[in-house]
Amino acid sequence: MAENQDLFDTIVMADDRFHGEGYREGYEEGSSLGMMEGRQYGTLQGAKIGSEIGCYQGFASAWRCLLHSCVTEKDSKKMKVLESLIGMIQKFPYDDPTYAQLHEDLDRIRGKFKQLCSLLNVQPDFKINAEGSGLSF
Numbered sequence: 001m002a003e004n005q006d007l008f009d010t011i012v013m014a015d016d017r018f019h020g021e022g023y024r025e026g027y028e029e030g031s032s033l034g035m036m037e038g039r040q041y042g043t044l045q046g047a048k049i050g051s052e053i054g055c056y057q058g059f060a061s062a063w064r065c066l067l068h069s070c071v072t073e074k075d076s077k078k079m080k081v082l083e084s085l086i087g088m089i090q091k092f093p094y095d096d097p098t099y100a101q102l103h104e105d106l107d108r109i110r111g112k113f114k115q116l117c118s119l120l121n122v123q124p125d126f127k128i129n130a131e132g133s134g135l136s137f
Contacts (some may be wrong), residue, residue, distance in 0.1 A: 086114045
């Protein structure tokens, strides 16, 4: 009789056992897929931020060369803002994805860029799309 009861318990408890095994397998597979998806998303977002910062850096370097040749009293404020932008870009933590102030620093760089564009009387149009990124005027 004890063997029959053990066989009966095995049949009755099979649902619980299979449910637990299915949950564990699903959790492991979901964790693995989540890590891969997270890496892909992080790479894409990092590339967008890098492209944006690179455009700002190229813009600032070009204007530094243009303004350096004709520094007047009027251009000194432009040069000061330009040097501030370049300094912020150089201090940006490219290699630390865990940096807590990343978005705040990026917002400050964007603000400084807009300020510089206003002083230079330039209307930039920064776009990121499937073909690439670009800064047009």
